[in-house]
Amino acid sequence: MSNSVISVISRFLEEYTTTTPNKLKVVDAYLLYILLTGALQFLYCLLVGTFPFNSFLSGFISCVGAFILGVCLRIQINPQNKGDFLSISPERAFADFLFAHTVLHLVVMNFIG
Amino acid sequence: MDRSRLFGLFLFSLALAGAQALTPAHYLSLSDVARLQSLLNQQFTDLESAYYSVVGLTKLGATVHDHEGVCRFLKSQLDPTDVNSVFFAAETSQAISGCEIPVSNETRDILLAAVSEDSTMTQIHRAVSALRSLGLALASQEVVGALTGRISKEDNVMAITLALQTAARLSKQAELGGILEEIEDLTPRLDDLGGIYLQFEEGLEATALFVTAAYSLSDHVDMEPPLKEDQVIQLVNSIFSKKSWDSLAEAFSVASAAAALSNNRFHVPVIVSAPGPATVSHSQPTLQLLVTDVMSQPLAMANVLVESAYAVASKSVILSQAPFTLNDGVFELNFMSSKPTSGYYQFTVAVTGDTRLVANHVELKVKVSTEVSVTSMDLSVVDKDQSIGTKTTRVDYPSKGKSSFTADSHQNFAMSFQLVDTNTGVELTPHQTFVKLHNQKTGQEVVFVAEPDSKSVYKFELDTAERKSEFNSISGTYSLHLIVGDATLENPILWNVADVVLKFVDEEAPVAVQPKTLYMPKPEIQHLFREPEKKPSTVVSNTFTALILSPLLLLLILWLKLGANMSNFSFTPSTVLFHAGHAAMLGLMYVYWTHLNMFQTLKYLAIIGGLTFLAGNRMLAQKAVKRFPAEQSHRLAQYRPVC
Numbered sequence: 001m002s003n004s005v006i007s008v009i010s011r012f013l014e015e016y017t018t019t020t021p022n023k024l025k026v027v028d029a030y031l032l033y034i035l036l037t038g039a040l041q042f043l044y045c046l047l048v049g050t051f052p053f054n055s056f057l058s059g060f061i062s063c064v065g066a067f068i069l070g071v072c073l074r075i076q077i078n079p080q081n082k083g084d085f086l087s088i089s090p091e092r093a094f095a096d097f098l099f100a101h102t103v104l105h106l107v108v109m110n111f112i113g
Numbered sequence: 114m115d116r117s118r119l120f121g122l123f124l125f126s127l128a129l130a131g132a133q134a135l136t137p138a139h140y141l142s143l144s145d146v147a148r149l150q151s152l153l154n155q156q157f158t159d160l161e162s163a164y165y166s167v168v169g170l171t172k173l174g175a176t177v178h179d180h181e182g183v184c185r186f187l188k189s190q191l192d193p194t195d196v197n198s199v200f201f202a203a204e205t206s207q208a209i210s211g212c213e214i215p216v217s218n219e220t221r222d223i224l225l226a227a228v229s230e231d232s233t234m235t236q237i238h239r240a241v242s243a244l245r246s247l248g249l250a251l252a253s254q255e256v257v258g259a260l261t262g263r264i265s266k267e268d269n270v271m272a273i274t275l276a277l278q279t280a281a282r283l284s285k286q287a288e289l290g291g292i293l294e295e296i297e298d299l300t301p302r303l304d305d306l307g308g309i310y311l312q313f314e315e316g317l318e319a320t321a322l323f324v325t326a327a328y329s330l331s332d333h334v335d336m337e338p339p340l341k342e343d344q345v346i347q348l349v350n351s352i353f354s355k356k357s358w359d360s361l362a363e364a365f366s367v368a369s370a371a372a373a374l375s376n377n378r379f380h381v382p383v384i385v386s387a388p389g390p391a392t393v394s395h396s397q398p399t400l401q402l403l404v405t406d407v408m409s410q411p412l413a414m415a416n417v418l419v420e421s422a423y424a425v426a427s428k429s430v431i432l433s434q435a436p437f438t439l440n441d442g443v444f445e446l447n448f449m450s451s452k453p454t455s456g457y458y459q460f461t462v463a464v465t466g467d468t469r470l471v472a473n474h475v476e477l478k479v480k481v482s483t484e485v486s487v488t489s490m491d492l493s494v495v496d497k498d499q500s501i502g503t504k505t506t507r508v509d510y511p512s513k514g515k516s517s518f519t520a521d522s523h524q525n526f527a528m529s530f531q532l533v534d535t536n537t538g539v540e541l542t543p544h545q546t547f548v549k550l551h552n553q554k555t556g557q558e559v560v561f562v563a564e565p566d567s568k569s570v571y572k573f574e575l576d577t578a579e580r581k582s583e584f585n586s587i588s589g590t591y592s593l594h595l596i597v598g599d600a601t602l603e604n605p606i607l608w609n610v611a612d613v614v615l616k617f618v619d620e621e622a623p624v625a626v627q628p629k630t631l632y633m634p635k636p637e638i639q640h641l642f643r644e645p646e647k648k649p650s651t652v653v654s655n656t657f658t659a660l661i662l663s664p665l666l667l668l669l670i671l672w673l674k675l676g677a678n679m680s681n682f683s684f685t686p687s688t689v690l691f692h693a694g695h696a697a698m699l700g701l702m703y704v705y706w707t708h709l710n711m712f713q714t715l716k717y718l719a720i721i722g723g724l725t726f727l728a729g730n731r732m733l734a735q736k737a738v739k740r741f742p743a744e745q746s747h748r749l750a751q752y753r754p755v756c
Contacts, residue, residue, distance in 0.1 A: 026677050033668035037661060044657045051646045090740075091733035098729065102698060102722065109702050110711060 027074045031067060038063030058111035065104045073097045135346045136472045138309060139354040140384045140407045141371055148356070150175050152364045160190050160201035165365040171208040172372035173408070184212035193220045196227050200239035203246035216247050228255065230262035234272040237263060238279045245282045253287035261291055270319050273299055277326035281333045289334055296327045297339045303348075310354070311347035321352045321366035328377040337379045342471050345380050349407055375406035382407055383415070383464050385475040388443070394482045394603060395536050398449030402437065402477075404464055416466040417444045422479070425457040432460075448479070454539055455483040455601040482601045483534050485541055486510065490530040490595075492611055494520050495574075503527075506611075514611030517590065521616035526575040528563070528610075532597060540569035543599035548573050550584075550591040550613065559583050563595075577615055586617040687731035694725030 076093035157163040192198040206212040227240035280292040331338040358364040417437035437444035464473040493505040563573040597606040705714040
């Protein structure tokens with residue numbers, strides 16, 4: 001059983017490193033960073049306590065939101081998905097990404113207290 | 114004449130059999146009469162006030178001083194052409210002796226001319242009264258005609274009252290029956306207030322003048338006025354409830370009504386009152402009653418009788434049909450001779466002797482008080498298990514027990530005594546029989562009630578163990594007092610019987626008894642502000658801050674490994690501007706967190722964001738343009754034919 005899992009994982013990683021373009025790998029690294037930050041924040045909350053709760057929430061929401069926007073960006077600039085996003089060029093996707101992030105940061109900063 | 118009198122008597126006795134319950138609540142006491150007299154005795158300034166003063170005082174039976182001075186005043190003030198002036202002068206001159214107002218033919222003609230249907234009722238009344246007082250001739254039937262005509266035009270209370278008063282001055286041969294009926298017609302207009310007062314809404318003066326006029330006309334024609342006895346009493350209450358009068362006219366009306374009610378042929382209300390409290394005792398065995406008319410004049414011809422007297426508590430009749438004796442204007446009855454026991458008695462007193470008397474059955478509550486003495490006061494200390502015989506000590510009032518009694522938790526302290534009436538020897542059960550124990554050191558007082566048993570022997574037992582909570586378990590010497598009191602006792606008792614030493618088990622340290630601190634200031638409440646939550650230690654926070662920043666490091670490493678670079682960075686102005694604007698926006702976020710509020714931030718954001726957007730748009734467009742041919746060549750390269 002575990003044998004098959006390991007083989008699946010190793011095959012996946014191999015495919016990933018070879019077939020994904022570099023741009024997407026950059027975005028993936030960014031997404032990993034966001035994920036780790038969010039996870040660590042959650043761990044802190046579990047261990048130490050929820051004080052101050054509003055700060056925890058805003059930090060966590062920031063991570064979650066950034067992750068989602070990053071995923072959106074990745075989907076939109078993936079050349080394999082070009083058929084689905086004919087009217088949206090990668091530059092447009094990036095501009096959307098920046099605008100959405102501005103709004104997200106405004107909200108987070110408001111709530112961080 | 115006799116027949117009407119018999120008829121009146123029959124009606125009266127019928128009403129008497131109906132046993133009316135209403136007695137006058139208000140009347141003119143002697144001080145009220147004096148006050149009325151002093152008000153009427155003021156120095157008068159004109160004829161009208163002279164009339165009110167002199168005639169009013171005469172009606173009250175008071176003397177008018179200086180008749181000659183008054184007469185001179187009248188003559189000097191008289192205006193022979195004015196009906197009112199002549200009326201006042203004429204009426205006043207009749208009240209004082211030896212005063213003749215000269216009258217001329219013109220005056221007489223003016224007066225006679227005033228008697229017609231076209232003059233007001235006041236004018237007719239004054240003209241007729243003046244003519245009568247001056248002894249001039251008058252055609253009574255014409256007056257009756259004028260009055261009847263005037264009543265139909267002026268249908269108010271004052272006018273009809275004046276008509277009644279005028280009719281009383283006319284000859285008896287005239288047809289006064291129609292005017293007499295007006296009394297009956299006017300009576301329903303009186304307002305009944307609570308069954309106690311009966312008065313016109315026009316006020317006290319109108320009511321008093323109506324009473325005066327009604328009785329004066331009824332006396333004149335010798336026909337009983339159609340007023341029921343209850344109505345008469347209610348009228349008395351209304352007229353005499355006001356004890357200070359606003360004007361001379363009002364005082365005059367009250368004086369007239371008082372005179373009318375105390376001296377007419379039909380109804381004389383009786384006032385029965387006791388001078389001082391109605392209390393009888395051995396030292397004061399006679400019950401005294403004052404029986405007067407409404408002006409506090411004693412009724413000389415009255416016979417006062419106790420119809421029945423019964424004890425309120427036992428309802429047993431003590432007296433029946435016992436007469437009072439008249440002694441120096443006061444009616445007396447020696448009640449103690451019937452040997453009543455102490456308590457309250459309900460008397461029904463009847464005043465007879467005159468058929469005119471109204472409200473002559475009076476209910477009176479009389480108190481018989483007595484003196485009490487304490488007999489056979491026995492104090493003893495009883496052992497709880499009754500193994501040791503009791504030692505009883507007899508203490509006599511008012512001395513104190515010589516030795517003090519000791520009772521500890523195994524013993525009871527017992528007390529028994531009897532309360533007897535000093536004069537009759539009958540056992541009494543007064544309202545208040547208390548036993549008070551007073552701790553001399555701490556000032557604490559504990560009060561118990563002593564209860565009588567079936568033989569009226571009072572017993573009090575103090576169980577030391579059971580009652581220790583009331584004493585706060587403080588042992589010590591207590592002085593024992595007996596308190597006896599009642600409304601019918603003339604000598605309440607507070608007697609220090611003996612000293613009792615009480616010993617309690619589980620005695621706490623004798624603490625001075627604090628009076629209940631209910632009304633002393635309470636301890637101040639300090640406000641506790643909400644305490645901030647416990648923060649984690651700085652070490653922990655710093656550790657986690659470093660931990661959170663570590664993925665950033667990881668990101669940079671990954672990017673470097675992937676080969677992310679800035680080789681494509683073109684230094685076009687739009688690119689520079691875009692990056693600068695973007696950095697500024699991030700900086701604004703930080704400033705927002707530290708200093709600004711949302712509105713200011715949005716303002717700055719709009720400016721910077723706008724610039725950044727424009728620059729970014731330009732930059733991305735340039736990038737897109739650059740990308741396009743590269744893609745094209747990339748695609749074309751894919752389509753290279755395989756040969």
